[in-house]
Amino acid sequence: MNILKFIESFANESLMQSKGSRRESFGQFGQLGKNLALASIPFGLSTFTNSAYAADISPTPSTPTGALQLALTLEYLEKEYYLLGLQSGVIPTGGRDEKVFMQISDHETDHVTFLINALGGPGSPNVVAKPTFDFTVGGIFQPFTDYATFLALAQGFEDTGVRAYKGQAVNLISTPDLLTAALQIHSVEARHASEVRRLRGQKGWIIRNDRGGLPVQAQPVYNGEENTNQAGYNTAALFGVDAGTESFDEPLTTEETVAIANLFIV
């Protein structure tokens, strides 16, 4: 669900006399609607909309195949994001940042290949197609010309990846080899997330549901991370809420993951 799709879905007849292009319809909101929308609409609200766009991905079934399909969509997104980032010149060359993103890019490319093969190989009906991504989300973000934005979205994608794989683990419990592989990808995403966060001057771990300076639209990536109750144990008891929440990463459900991914799918 692109944020523009979201805005469209809320638009009523008086605001939008005719169905123009998304960019035109955006303009019809005028400054008031535009600013309001940009300032206050989090990703997760998109789940409340009724109108689904053809390009949006749907929640995958709670099966091993479904888990891998959702993972593949996320890996397509990450792979394309880092390849475009490296091609764009937005990443400072010759230093730490370039080494970091080349390594992350290599891993995400490997993950796409691995998941396609796990789903039966190229041409298998289980292999979902790569969606078309818009990393600017209709022009809101400029990750390929503004490095701070590139880093911010990278953090959001990696933290989403960690939480999404975690949420799918239970769907793989009946297929131990696939579960193991998914866990091996999951921890790589966490290594990436830690490094990207640290490049941004953040801690490598998530504090409460703090989105760490990311745009408000990224809040659903962090919602739920404030949990301090782990199987009845209060993780805040010894060192407070921050340390307690840092110590455990929380899962995202399939629906929550899909809602985040759809923001970038057109």
Add this chain to the structure above:
Amino acid sequence: MKNVVKIQKVDPAFTDRRKFLKISGLTLMGTGLLLAGCTKDDEIMSSPDQNGLISKFGGGHFPGVKNGVFDLGGNDLGILTYAYALEQLEADFYTKVVNASGFTSSFTAEDQQVLVDLYNHEVIHREFFKATLSTALPNPKKQLLPDLAFDYGGLNFSSRSQVLATAKALEDTGVAAYNGAGRLISNPTYLLLAGKIVSVEARHASAIRSLINPNSKDFAGDDVVDPTTGLDVKKNPSEVLAIADGFITTPFTALYLP
């Protein structure tokens, strides 16, 4: 004294789970008492399925003292006990790190912030497992792993390079351990809890690696993430315990973990 942890091979008679279940089933039919041939302290699940534990955990051995040595046990509660042992090690290590006399002078401000966080996290993990196992074990008084003792040999806790190198080894081992153990867990709740912890261990490993060598790809280096598959390390309990062996002085066994 090193190498006192006894990592013993799984008895071949019990590597075939069906065979084991058959044996305990026969015993159950015959006597309803503990499996013949075991010592009084053994906690082998061969009584009727009290509290649904056999169906929940697939049968097997509870943690507890066997032949005079604490055994981690098998199945889910054995895996949780194994994780508890590893978290005890990590928590103990960082407790010593942050309390060492030279802590504030040996480490940069960034190092200190990371190491204090890791101390907090690992102590929380340890106490979480202690609490969870105390609730899940039918007889925690006998089945809860005792507090282990540790020895880091000649490790100089005021040496930045030595401490960070040890932290890196412990965190990478933690990641490998949880990645390898996931498939051994049958209860979805426990699988998710392990998943919540392993990604934090991976975040730690990345941060420590980046403190050691910041201008590099070491945070997810080719030595841990296979550069041809993009998959992280995984290890079985026996492989992990052989590494932890170097630090844990309290003898224990892992007879029923692969």
